[in-house]
Amino acid sequence: xxxxxxxxxxxxxxxxxxxxxxxxxxxxxxxxxxxxxxxxxxxxxxxxxxxxxxxxxxxxxxxxxxxxxxxxxxxxxxxxxxxxxxxxxxxxxxxxxxxxxxxxxxxxxxxxxxxxxxxxxxxxxxxxxxxxxxxxxxxxxxxxxxxxxxxxxxxxxxxxxxxxxxxxxxxxxxxxxxxxxxxxxxxxxxxxxxxxxxxxxxxxxxxxxxxxxxxxxxxxxxxxxxxxxxxxxxxxxxxxxxxxxxxxxxxxxxxxxxxxxxxxxxxxxxxxxxxxxxxxxxxxxxxxxxxxxxxxxxxxxxxxxxxxxxxxxxxxxxxxxxxxxxxxxxx
Numbered sequence: 001x002x003x004x005x006x007x008x009x010x011x012x013x014x015x016x017x018x019x020x021x022x023x024x025x026x027x028x029x030x031x032x033x034x035x036x037x038x039x040x041x042x043x044x045x046x047x048x049x050x051x052x053x054x055x056x057x058x059x060x061x062x063x064x065x066x067x068x069x070x071x072x073x074x075x076x077x078x079x080x081x082x083x084x085x086x087x088x089x090x091x092x093x094x095x096x097x098x099x100x101x102x103x104x105x106x107x108x109x110x111x112x113x114x115x116x117x118x119x120x121x122x123x124x125x126x127x128x129x130x131x132x133x134x135x136x137x138x139x140x141x142x143x144x145x146x147x148x149x150x151x152x153x154x155x156x157x158x159x160x161x162x163x164x165x166x167x168x169x170x171x172x173x174x175x176x177x178x179x180x181x182x183x184x185x186x187x188x189x190x191x192x193x194x195x196x197x198x199x200x201x202x203x204x205x206x207x208x209x210x211x212x213x214x215x216x217x218x219x220x221x222x223x224x225x226x227x228x229x230x231x232x233x234x235x236x237x238x239x240x241x242x243x244x245x246x247x248x249x250x251x252x253x254x255x256x257x258x259x260x261x262x263x264x265x266x267x268x269x270x271x272x273x274x275x276x277x278x279x280x281x282x283x284x285x286x287x288x289x290x291x292x293x294x295x296x297x298x299x300x301x302x303x304x305x306x307x308x309x310x311x312x313x314x315x316x317x318x319x320x321x322x323x324x325x326x327x328x329x330x331x
Contacts, residue, residue: 027060030231033072033081038065038258040270041183041212042085043251044108044280048238050250057234065258068165076102076217083216083231088112088209089301090144092321093311101218103323106232106291107210108239110283111203113273114145114211115182120195122174127200131155133177136163136170141179144310145202151308152206167192182277187269201277208301210293211279221323232326236290239280245271291327298322 034042048054054061066072076084077100092104118124124133137160149155170178171192182199190196221228252264274280284292302318305311
């Protein structure tokens with residue numbers, strides 16, 4: 001009888017242990033690749049790692065930084081990473097054009113921080129003045145937003161000058177204008193020249209792309225929509241915390257770990273500028289939340305790229321570049 005009771009208790013204990021185990025889920029391992037070195041413009045994703053937001057959503061996230069010699073984009077289509085941060089809508093358009101099965105699922109910047117910068121005490125004071133200036137621009141900019149500057153605003157190609165991401169030529173010539181990000185280069189220029197430059201945001205003059213887009217494979221959207229939804233929701237929460245300045249020291253430390261050239265001062269400057277310009281939570285995000293995209297705006301931006309000669313009218317269906325499932329993309 002005693003042995004029978006012992007066996008019964010043993011079976012019950014096994015049932016409790018095995019039954020309880022069904023409710024213990026290992027965190028889903030996810031890799032996020034970025035389009036550049038660790039910086040404040042990617043801060044919301046680092047925030048969600050540091051403050052446990054991803055973990056709270058059942059995700060174990062590894063961030064794989066990009067950089068000047070690192071192209072993480074092919075890793076997404078080959079399934080080596082799960083999500084990718086893109087610069088703007090041009091990359092999703094290219095994916096449609098090339099038949100690559102990826103889409104943008106959220107836009108974490110409502111406006112592109114791409115800008116033109118002129119000396120605070122230089123001759124160029126207005127947007128129209130810039131058309132007379134020698135313009136330092138890299139090859140990527142020449143093939144994209146400069147085509148729009150030329151077609152939509154008459155910026156002459158003859159004024160283009162080489163740019164290898166050194167600000168020294170700009171610092172030594174007050175007639176020069178240089179491309180940059182409004183969240184970073186003004187602080188670097190002030191450190192060189194002692195004065196914060198004049199900043200001309202392209203978004204204020206019609207460059208209407210979303211920026212810092214989150215992309216993933218179509219296969220993941222179709223087969224694992226809840227995973228995509230979890231990651232988007234957690235990233236949105238991370239960006240809210242980052243803008244609020246939560247756990248600043250820990251977030252800064254992780255960013256500096258991935259990018260030792262980054263400084264706390266530049267991270268603080270970038271966060272402040274993102275808030276001032278409402279890059280993350282302004283525009284339609286005020287009503288619809290961080291990450292929001294609007295299909296009509298995607299179409300409108302594509303029309304601008306067509307007018308600038310970047311695409312032929314019918315070679316891309318811009319709506320196929322985004323998904324409508326995760327942040328309320330509307331017609």
